[in-house]
């Protein structure tokens with residue numbers, strides 16, 4: 001990684017203008033890398049970003065005997081000699097990533113058992129793994145919890161069954177897909193998540209020889225097959241990063257073209273961006289030119305809105321935090337109801353210290369009720385604007401929250417200091433290079 005400063009000093013008040021590129025989605029690439037474990041021949045993944053999760057999963061694959069060759073944007077993974085790894089070493093390599101839990105199914109198919117470390121990931125709510133473990137158990141796995149992590153095996157092999165998720169979890173849906181493709185018989189998953197990254201993982205698995213049907217109403221049927229081959233796949237672009245830069249353009253009254261951004265997976269975001277008063281122009285590319293979307297603030301005021309986050313095709317929770325910063329500049333009262341994570345509004349406290357006026361509530365505001373209503377979770381926010389943000393000293397809390405602080409610092413009057421940039425590097429490739437390309441005023445500390 002080239003970008004490694006842990007702290008930045010930012011001088012705000014300058015519109016961000018210019019071009020940045022996004023590559024393959026952070027929420028697809030590590031999962032497609034795990035899928036390579038299922039093949040009997042090598043897999044090639046293209047459009048791979050240089051982010052920490054890719055380093056972590058590469059390390060874990062190598063630890064399990066997979067040969068991984070990495071050149072810029074391209075990974076070739078040969079699972080010809082998959083083998084067990086030591087739990088202590090797995091724990092060291094897994095770092096703070098949540099991806100290892102997805103290696104359960106593939107490792108059980110290849111080796112009969114799996115060891116899964118204590119999970120990390122962003123600090124947004126409890127982030128339990130009960131759906132994952134319940135699904136694996138329903139497919140015949142036995143789970144033993146020890147201090148160092150989880151030992152999982154399946155004495156009779158994994159067997160297809162009917163599974164219903166109580167919430168359409170992205171990770172649990174991927175868990176079932178990666179476990180069911182080589183299981184005996186048919187698996188029917190109800191209340192599945194259908195995020196674009198999951199559909200892209202299904203494309204990867206189909207290329208490998210899997211039989212997966214996505215039915216209306218969030219039902220996915222997987223017919224287990226005997227064996228799978230390697231794949232060659234171009235990862236779909238990162239629509240979450242693209243939206244982050246779009247919000248940065250809006251909050252700083254700037255003009256950013258995101259090369260590689262694709263309209264189809266961003267329809268819901270683009271509608272909201274337009275409702276708030278942002279402008280965008282889609283370029284479909286072709287003739288050797290990449291796809292891109294230009295996002296800009298047209299001048300004048302922005303409009304307040306009411307939104308709620310939801311699983312796809314709804315407004316994604318990862319779009320929420322960067323958008324909230326832009327909403328501090330909108331005229332009137334905006335409402336944000338977070339229905340995916342119980343604890344993803346903590347970052348608003350720091351924005352208030354910078355001069356924003358954001359009140360958080362336990363109630364479900366804005367229309368519908370969610371599973372966090374009547375419980376002790378502050379999961380709705382009312383943002384009154386416009387407010388002039390002022391520079392502050394900030395400690396980054398999680399990936400998207402951290403990007404939001406950054407946008408706030410860039411939009412603010414005066415100087416800010418941001419600490420804990422490592423969390424941002426987990427999801428944003430060449431982050432400092434992109435800030436430079438957009439004429440942001442910053443120094444590495």
Ligand code: UD1
Nearest residue numbers: 027127128129130131132167169170171172317318340341
């Ligand atoms: C993925 C994304 C993350 C995104 C999220 C929702 C990756 C690497 N991360 O996270 O960027 O914000 O989807 O779109 O792809 N839950 C349980 N038990 C479980 C699993 C989940 O209660 O076993 C709950 C979670 O606490 C959360 C909700 O389900 O409240 C959604 O989580 P999930 O969709 O699983 O998120 P991730 O896959 O972890």
